[in-house]
Amino acid sequence: MVTSDLLPASARWHIAAGRAWPLGASPVPGGVNFAFHANGARAAWLVLMDAVDGTIVAELPFPEGGRFGTLFTATVRRLDTDRFHYGYRVAYTSGGLSPVLLDPYATELTGAGEWGQRPRYRSAVAPTDFDWGDDRPPRIPHGDLIIYETHVRGYTRHASAAVTSPGTYAGLREKIPYLRELGVNCVELLPVFEFDETDNTFVSPATGKPLRNFWGYNSVGFFAPKAGYASRTGQGDASRELKSLVKAMHAAGIAVILDVVYNHTAEGDHRGPTLSLRGLDESAYYLLDDAGRPLNLTATGNTVNCNHPVTRTLILDSLRHWATEYRVDGFRFDMAAILTRGTDGRPLSDPPLVEAIARDPALAHCVLIAEATDAAGVHQIGSFPAYGRWSEWNMRYRDAIRRFLLGRPGSAGEFATRLVGSPDLYRERGATASVNYITCHDGLTLADWTSYDHRHNEPNGEDGKDGIPDEESWNCGHEGPTDDPAVLRLRAQQARNALLLLLASHGVPMILAGDEFGRTQHGNNNTYGQDGPLGWVDWNHRVAHAGLLGFTRRAIALRHAHPVLRRTVHPDSRVAPGAPCPPVSWHGEEPWEPDWSEGSTLLAAMLHEDRDDAPADCVYLAVNAGGSERTVRLPEPPPGLRWHVFADTGSPAHQDGHEVGEEPLCGDTHWTLGAHASLLLVAGGV
CATH class of the missing domain: 2.60.40.1180 (Golgi alpha-mannosidase II)
Known part of the structure; x- marks a missing residue:
């Protein structure tokens, strides 16, 4: 709709029927093409907003001649994307108007401001003129990967990180020399899709202040990088800075894998905000129950309807975007079991999306790693549909190595199977189908696994009941910090035991950032909301645990030096x-x-x-x-x-x-x- 006071403004632009592909906002000669899907809409408007303060400048109707099925298209001449942001508004055939909706294909989401500010999101067009120069992705053979899982903000936000731009893509880039010295050749980044860090309903019991959604597992957009991770807040800065990070990693011989969240979004359940997908075609984008409310198979409020053709296309286009526009080297899929569910919510033996990802030409170079579970009881470890491409986070390896090092009954034979690449799970797929790990972001750190028998999650504001109840951990004789030399000596041995076995095991090893120098979260095994010293990497531990750091570096070098440890076939x-x-x-x-x-x-x-x-x-x-x-x-x-x-x-x-x-x-x-x-x-x- 064009309100009367905006009619003169709308005359500045010439709007005509556009092209149906690609979806989203695409610069064309003399203007910008817009295309989006909205089922059940009788009309739609392009909402233009001032790039400085978000004030609505005009609402331009999509021309009737630009409708193709459920697609609305328009080409707007003389539109300067540096001066104007945009959104969509639709009128439903059932009656009523939507709020201003984000473009699901927006390559940049502005309006979030600096980290910690409540966002007022607007869609924007990210620049595409980044100079990749002679960038050469490392293309590391799968069996040679050593993955290092880290969080962009948490890795360098602590003052001890001693970087120029703490908590940012640029700050992480400053740590590349350290990563090279350590010997890892692949960094797996926790979510960098735009998310709302203020979306956390819990407060700190100590201060009463709201906690953050620190980890970022609540995607707002599937194509836009997290703006709050950029050291500068101008339009396009997040895109340029993340690309610069990837380029620098590649120059150092380090691959970059993104932890991606397609199983749910920040729109939550029926009580959550209508930001984008819900307002455009809720039944296509989300699994719904018989009452029309979101099915909650992810413990987050909603579940993405991954194998609906419209949603499947959205996810594939998003993956292609990151693989080509950002040149990332692979993806780890959060709660990937959701990707196997059909439009009725039931697991499929031959899920179209999972196969399409595996067969897509633009993704042929990408490492594909599934977290082969969800929050509704589906466990596909060893049975995730692989199509010759997919690897899995092997949680059974994690449990086996922990149980064995604690001397649990029956654990020696179990770990022997894990040591040679879990042939009971991956006999037809080879050892590299198994991504082996002792710890990850979700759970105790390695130092805490040797220091605590129980989780200590009181700071999370959930009465200490959140997180994994039992982690097969052992405090080595004392719960938490101690000066007892015997306890400290035993903890040092257990940490080295775990790292040595991990790096000597067949499969792809993954190390949690900071484990190499004794990082602690003081027994908290669910720091998703801890945007503070508890959730940040404290680099002071490099001095206190210099021996462990040296051991880890040498064990990584040992793996690089001995092909017998990196065999892709189960021995x-x-x-x-x-x-x-x-x-x-x-x-x-x-x-x-x-x-x-x-x-x-x-x-x-x-x-x-x-x-x-x-x-x-x-x-x-x-x-x-x-x-x-x-x-x-x-x-x-x-x-x-x-x-x-x-x-x-x-x-x-x-x-x-x-x-x-x-x-x-x-x-x-x-x-x-x-x-x-x-x-x-x-x-x-x-």
Whole structure:
């Protein structure tokens, strides 16, 4: 509609029927083309707003000749997208007008201001003239990836990060030299789609102030980068800064994966705001119950109707946008089990969206990782429809490594299966289908896993009842901080044990940012609302835990140096003709005599690979998860090689590991492993 006082303003622009594709706002010669889907609308208006303060300047009717099915299109001549933002308003055939709606395809959402300000979102057109120069994505083979999960704001917001632009894309870019030194080659960023950090109903029990939606798992737009993560607040700054970060990561040989949230949105349930999708075609974009209210299969209020053709197109277009316009190297899909649900909410054996993502040419270079669960009881770990492309966050690996290191009954055999890439889950898909991790953003940090038996979530304002109830953690004898040398020594061993096993396991390892130097959240295992020191990475721990940091760096270097640890095929115990030993062999206190009993706390494995163009690659790993010393007799290494000590987490001389190529010779046929200690030997020359 064009109100009377705006009629003169509308005359500044010439509006005509537009093109149906692409959807969204697209610059064309002399103006801008707009196209969007709105089912059940009899008319629509383009709402133009002043870019400075958001004042509505004009509401221009979409011409009738620009309607194609449920698509409304218009081309507006002489429209300066730097001066004007936009939205849509629709009149429904059932009666009534919508509020001003965001464009689902908007490449920028303005009006949020600086971080922490209540947003008044407007759609805008992000610049597309970024100079990528000679950018060359690293295209790291899947089996060689070492993923580092981090949060853009939380990684550098703490003063100890010592960056020029804390809490921003630019601040993270300043940490690239550190990432290179650590040895990781892939960074997985928690959500960077635009989200509303003020959307949290809980308050701090200590201060009474509202908590933030710090992690950002409440997408407002699927195409727009989070403006509050930019160091500057001008139009296009977030887009340019995120692209600059990706470009710089690539130049350093580091791939970038985005944690994407397509399973729900910030519109919430029937009580939530109507921002965009709900006002355009609620039944296409969301799963609804018989009463027309959103189905809540995500524990967030609504569930995206991912396999509806309209929504499927939206998600695919969004992924293509990030893969081509931002040149990211892959995606981790939050609650990906939702992507497999049909339009009736039931899981599909052959979900069109999941297959389309796997087959899409523009995404052929992308790593695809599924969190193969949702909040409504669907667990597809090992059975997520892969189509030859998808990997999974392997939660069974997480549980197995924790249970084994705590000496739980039956855990040795379970972890042995996880160590060789979980062939029980991924036999047809290969070891790299398993993304292995001990910790992630959701749960205890590694330091807290060794320091707390129970979650301590009182600061979250939910009476301490939120978060994962039981994390298979052990405080090593004291709950929380302590000065007891014996407890601290045991915690140091357990942290090193976990990292060593992770980096020696077949599959793709993922490390939580800060675990390499003992980051703590003081037992809070659900810091989604903690935008403060509790949720930020405190870089002071680099000094206090320098030994752990050095150990992690060396263990990463060890993985890079030994192809036997990065095999994409699950190793088995069959000896190939002419080979001195099988790809994997299992041992105990005596060579070739593993203990698979229910109460076993000793696991030993020799991993071997013959190579035509180089000497055989072989490592021996022994783990004593029990509370008493164990002595093992070492198996013979391949002919012509001798064992060298990379690390013994229970020995002061070897606890922090040795540099690759500088491992001291192991001069004995037996090795005594302390309680809760791990040994890793590498086979090499004299």
